[in-house]
Amino acid sequence: MRDVAIVAYIEGQNTSATTLSPVEMIVPVVHEILNRANVQRSDIDFWCHGSCDYMTGQPFSFVSAVDALGAWPPIMESHVEMDGAWALYEAWVKIQTGEANTALVFGNGKSSAGDMNRALTLQLDPYVVAPLWPGFRSLEAMGARAAIDAGTVTERQMADVVSRSLRDAADNPNVLAYGYRDADELLDEPMTANPLRAHDCPAMADGVAAIIMTTADRALEMCDRPAWIRGIDHRIDFQNLGLRDLSRSNSAALASYHAGVTKDKVDVAELHATYSHHEIILAQSMGIDRSTTRMMPSGGALVANPLMAAGLARFGQAARQIFKGNADRAVAHAAQGACLQQNIVAVLEGN
Amino acid sequence: MALHRCAVVGVGQTHHTSCRGDVSIAGLVREAVDRALLDANMTLADIDAIVIGKAPDMLEGVMMPELWLTDSLAASGKPLFRVHTAGSVGGSTAIVAAQHVMSGLHKRVLTIAFEKQSDGNAMWALSVPLPFSMPVHAGAGGYFSPIVRSYIRRSGAPSHIGAMVAVKDRTNALKNPYAHLHEDHWTLEKAMESPMLWDPIRFVETCPSSDGAIALVLASEDVADKMPGKKAWVHSTAMRSEPTMFAGRNQVSPRAGEMCAEDVFRKAGITDPLKQIDAVEMYVPFSWFEPMWLENLGFAPKDQGWRFVEDGVTEMTGALPVNASGGVLSSNPIGASGMLRFGEAALQVMGKAGEHQIDGARTALGHAYGGGSQFFAMWVVGSEKN
Amino acid sequence: MADDILRIRTPIGIDYTWSSGPGSVVYMRGLENGKLIGRRCPACELVYFPPRNGICPRCGVLLAAEVEVGPRGTITTFCIVNVPFLGQTIKIPYVAATILLDGADIGMQHLIQECEAADVRMGMRVEPVWKDKSEWTPSLENILYYKPTGEPDADFDVYARHL
Numbered sequence: 077m078r079d080v081a082i083v084a085y086i087e088g089q090n091t092s093a094t095t096l097s098p099v100e101m102i103v104p105v106v107h108e109i110l111n112r113a114n115v116q117r118s119d120i121d122f123w124c125h126g127s128c129d130y131m132t133g134q135p136f137s138f139v140s141a142v143d144a145l146g147a148w149p150p151i152m153e154s155h156v157e158m159d160g161a162w163a164l165y166e167a168w169v170k171i172q173t174g175e176a177n178t179a180l181v182f183g184n185g186k187s188s189a190g191d192m193n194r195a196l197t198l199q200l201d202p203y204v205v206a207p208l209w210p211g212f213r214s215l216e217a218m219g220a221r222a223a224i225d226a227g228t229v230t231e232r233q234m235a236d237v238v239s240r241s242l243r244d245a246a247d248n249p250n251v252l253a254y255g256y257r258d259a260d261e262l263l264d265e266p267m268t269a270n271p272l273r274a275h276d277c278p279a280m281a282d283g284v285a286a287i288i289m290t291t292a293d294r295a296l297e298m299c300d301r302p303a304w305i306r307g308i309d310h311r312i313d314f315q316n317l318g319l320r321d322l323s324r325s326n327s328a329a330l331a332s333y334h335a336g337v338t339k340d341k342v343d344v345a346e347l348h349a350t351y352s353h354h355e356i357i358l359a360q361s362m363g364i365d366r367s368t369t370r371m372m373p374s375g376g377a378l379v380a381n382p383l384m385a386a387g388l389a390r391f392g393q394a395a396r397q398i399f400k401g402n403a404d405r406a407v408a409h410a411a412q413g414a415c416l417q418q419n420i421v422a423v424l425e426g427n
Numbered sequence: 428m429a430l431h432r433c434a435v436v437g438v439g440q441t442h443h444t445s446c447r448g449d450v451s452i453a454g455l456v457r458e459a460v461d462r463a464l465l466d467a468n469m470t471l472a473d474i475d476a477i478v479i480g481k482a483p484d485m486l487e488g489v490m491m492p493e494l495w496l497t498d499s500l501a502a503s504g505k506p507l508f509r510v511h512t513a514g515s516v517g518g519s520t521a522i523v524a525a526q527h528v529m530s531g532l533h534k535r536v537l538t539i540a541f542e543k544q545s546d547g548n549a550m551w552a553l554s555v556p557l558p559f560s561m562p563v564h565a566g567a568g569g570y571f572s573p574i575v576r577s578y579i580r581r582s583g584a585p586s587h588i589g590a591m592v593a594v595k596d597r598t599n600a601l602k603n604p605y606a607h608l609h610e611d612h613w614t615l616e617k618a619m620e621s622p623m624l625w626d627p628i629r630f631v632e633t634c635p636s637s638d639g640a641i642a643l644v645l646a647s648e649d650v651a652d653k654m655p656g657k658k659a660w661v662h663s664t665a666m667r668s669e670p671t672m673f674a675g676r677n678q679v680s681p682r683a684g685e686m687c688a689e690d691v692f693r694k695a696g697i698t699d700p701l702k703q704i705d706a707v708e709m710y711v712p713f714s715w716f717e718p719m720w721l722e723n724l725g726f727a728p729k730d731q732g733w734r735f736v737e738d739g740v741t742e743m744t745g746a747l748p749v750n751a752s753g754g755v756l757s758s759n760p761i762g763a764s765g766m767l768r769f770g771e772a773a774l775q776v777m778g779k780a781g782e783h784q785i786d787g788a789r790t791a792l793g794h795a796y797g798g799g800s801q802f803f804a805m806w807v808v809g810s811e812k813n
Numbered sequence: 814m815a816d817d818i819l820r821i822r823t824p825i826g827i828d829y830t831w832s833s834g835p836g837s838v839v840y841m842r843g844l845e846n847g848k849l850i851g852r853r854c855p856a857c858e859l860v861y862f863p864p865r866n867g868i869c870p871r872c873g874v875l876l877a878a879e880v881e882v883g884p885r886g887t888i889t890t891f892c893i894v895n896v897p898f899l900g901q902t903i904k905i906p907y908v909a910a911t912i913l914l915d916g917a918d919i920g921m922q923h924l925i926q927e928c929e930a931a932d933v934r935m936g937m938r939v940e941p942v943w944k945d946k947s948e949w950t951p952s953l954e955n956i957l958y959y960k961p962t963g964e965p966d967a968d969f970d971v972y973a974r975h976l
Contacts, residue, residue: 077531095832095835096832096834096835097832097833097834097836097837097866097867098866099834099866099868100834100835100836100866100867100868100875103868103873103874106873117873123668128484128490128491129483129484129490130491130827132829133827133829133831134829134831135483135484135485135486136483136513136798138511139671139798139799140866142668142669142670142671142801142870143670143671143865143866143868143873144866144868144873145873146870146871146872146873146874147668147669147670147870147873148669148673148682148872149669149682149686150667150668150669150681150682150683150686150687151667151668152665152666152667152668153666153667153668153802154510154512154519154523154666155510155511155512156508156509156510156511157484157491157509157510157511158491158508158509162508165508166508166510166523169523169526169527169530169532170526170530172526172530172531172532173526173529173530174430175430186832188830189830189831189832190827190828190829190830191827191828194827195490195827198484198488198489198490198825199489199490199491199494199495200495201495202452202487202488202489202492202495202546202823203451203821203823206489206823207821207823310506310508311504311505311506312494312497312502312503312504312505312506312507313503313504314497314498314503315494315495315497315498316498319498319503326503326504327503327504412491412494413491413494414494417494417497418494418507448820449819488823488825560863560922560953561909561922561923561924561953561954563894563903563907563909563922563923563924568892569894569909572892573889573890573891573892573909573910573911574890574976576890576891576892577889577890577935577976580935580969580976581973581976622895623893623895624895625892625893625894625895626892626893626894626895626906626930628892670870671870672865672870672919673869673870673871673919674854674857674859674860674861674869674871674918674919674975675859675918675974675975676871676919678976679976
């Protein structure tokens with residue numbers, strides 16, 4: 077395998093409801109990241125984009141994103157109907173074939189365009205589940221209930237996760253929720269989808285995340301301390317909730333194993349935990365010790381969840397911890413689907 | 428950079444038709460998958476990773492349907508990847524899957540593309556009004572028809588060329604049991620009388636709307652070498668994109684298509700495509716795109732593509748047979764159409780195309796495009812290792 | 814078994830809010846006031862009408878200066894539509910044309926009327942016919958259609974690079 081590193085990360089302003097068009101959201105992020113890595117468009121061998129039509133309500137919505145790239149002369153480019161983290165995976169595979177050395181990947185989403193709790197329901201079995209319109213939050217609440225009943229998660233642990241995330245978010249200018257609230261205070265809040273309280277659910281955002289990655293011969297030109305991808309893997313579980321133990325995530329465990337997470341100490345983890353209980357389930361499934369690993373220093377997806385970009389943002393935020401020298405070994409993770417159905421995990425190292 | 432070799436070792440497709448009301452989306456997909464696995468003498472348990480592609484989710488109304496299809500593909504615990512690059516998606520998906528092997532990452536990869544247009548309302552799904560445009564197009568034909576008119580004006584092609592391609596593809600489809608349209612009554616005279624739907628595009632020159640799926644099993648060299656059957660070695664793959672509309676854009680022969688062809692031929696060591704390519708499976712949803720793509724791909728000189736058609740060069744018996752399978756003009760399950768081109772090219776060099784086999788085909792091109800003629804995906808496959 | 818249920822209908826409804834983006838505001842405000850406002854790319858200096866998403870897709874930069882274009886233009890290419898489709902309110906056959914407005918560097922789509930479909934030509938000069946002012950909204954539909962001006966056709970070479 078070729079050594080590949082994340083050398084730059086930029087996220088657009090996360091907002092609760094932007095009036096910008098998706099293209100206008102992407103353009104400045106692309107300009108900024110090219111500047112950050114000190115490269116030209118022509119230095120990018122491969123572009124890959126992650127987004128979802130049902131987030132914007134338009135078929136082929138990703139097509140206009142090509143307009144934001146200045147794709148002339150024509151570019152080598154691809155798109156995944158997945159979170160941008162999987163766009164990063166496609167680019168990583170492409171670099172492994174030797175057909176590209178430097179890639180720019182991005183994910184974007186406009187959660188405010190429609191009712192995402194309803195739209196996400198359309199991921200479910202179209203014949204027997206989706207027509208019931210269960211609502212995505214309800215499914216996640218079922219997952220939380222299963223974990224609580226199994227004794228792997230407590231409501232207090234969930235509140236602790238929220239308390240820490242809000243506190244960390246105070247240091248991150250690009251979030252939609254932050255504050256200083258202790259667990260007792262949070263546990264006094266009413267339930268919105270029992271056992272989930274409003275703060276256990278993510279702050280939905282409109283946003284963009286972009287990453288530049290490259291091979292060993294150029295990484296140091298673009299970044300003082302690149303985040304080397306030492307392992308990366310993604311796995312999926314059955315969708316049918318009745319076929320799964322919702323108190324854990326088999327696919328996260330498998331991806332973590334294949335990415336080599338537990339081979340050494342994890343300094344920092346940026347997990348794409350969109351609901352508070354996800355963090356606890358994921359850490360347990362992935363073999364991450366939450367007492368010794370710094371969890372989501374960015375505040376995580378709970379405080380800003382731009383759909384289809386939030387997973388890639390975890391990769392970017394984990395890489396930032398390496399860039400800044402705060403960590404030597406970081407774990408990045410993204411998930412999609414109901415109740416942590418599909419997971420991608422990468423181990424990033426500074427050395 | 429040394430690439431790992433990759434071979435197509437199994438091809439499976441459904442019978443394409445306007446409405447497969449007898450199966451679910453999952454059932455349709457499994458039909459293609461089971462045939463591909465049978466062809467490769469494998470089971471789902473042998474598969475390391477799955478790569479799925481389809482056109483917009485709104486066509487069926489299922490968001491990211493691969494999440495749900497995991498269950499019917501027994502994919503739990505595996506990597507499953509979803510590609511969406513508009514009409515070229517079937518081709519792009521096969522390429523992404525091939526790269527999973529060419530990178531040395533996996534040894535047995537299953538790739539799938541499908542569309543079940545009858546499960547949704549495509550016209551509704553594709554008609555979202557926006558203030559930038561007048562709703563005057565009346566579908567894809569209305570979008571591409573002015574471009575065809577530009578080609579005719581530029582090249583001086585006579586009016587019957589589109590009809591000739593249509594008759595050829597519909598006739599070829601009679602030899603393909605999986606094709607959607609099996610119409611044995613077409614002659615050039617009759618085709619010329621076919622009504623103009625989107626003048627200058629006649630009804631016979633348009634593609635049907637199909638339900639269908641295709642799956643390919645891709646294998647690494649060590650795995651493929653141990654298999655007794657015939658394989659299609661992937662000699663090269665290429666993708667290129669450009670914006671849909673910009674000032675001064677050549678819509679008749681987009682630069683992205685030219686660059687993609689140059690790249691795929693260069694990487695396959697092909698210097699004279701007309702001589703070295705034995706069969707082409709080209710994405711031709713409207714018949715006039717055959718002469719247009721012949722030029723764009725570098726098979727014919729500028730403005731001369733129509734002469735190839737007129738001279739019968741692209742007939743099954745010609746020097747450069749194009750769409751022996753009947754092509755998109757005879758079956759169009761949108762998201763699957765690109766992979767059908769890639770799969771049919773593989774079948775040709777495997778010598779497994781049945782009645783529509785081109786004798787002695789050793790090297791074939793699979794071609795797909797999408798969006799406003801802006802996304803291109805191509806591969807060259809051969810009967811021998813490259 | 815004749816009674817087997819093979820198909821069910823499950824209607825889906827989700828409402829979306831679509832943002833035009835600030836880059837298109839001048840274009841839509843212009844239409845509301847009976848003006849065709851395009852914008853110039855600061856890099857390649859070509860004029861876009863409509864200024865779709867406020868960007869020059871070729872250069873990947875946000876469009877800048879506002880430029881009034883038209884109202885007259887040249888048909889570069891066209892389609893004669895003979896197929897009825899869902900929601901279509903226009904009588905067939907009708908002509909959907911790509912029109913290069915004077916002063917713009919990219920064609921846009923509109924209807925051609927007051928002329929037999931068979932008489933429409935590439936290069937034909939056309940001008941807009943607007944709805945009554947009282948009905949104007951921020952939409953290109955304020956223009957009912959384009960009609961021939963009677964000027965001589967433009968030479969092919971003039972518009973060939975826009976095909």
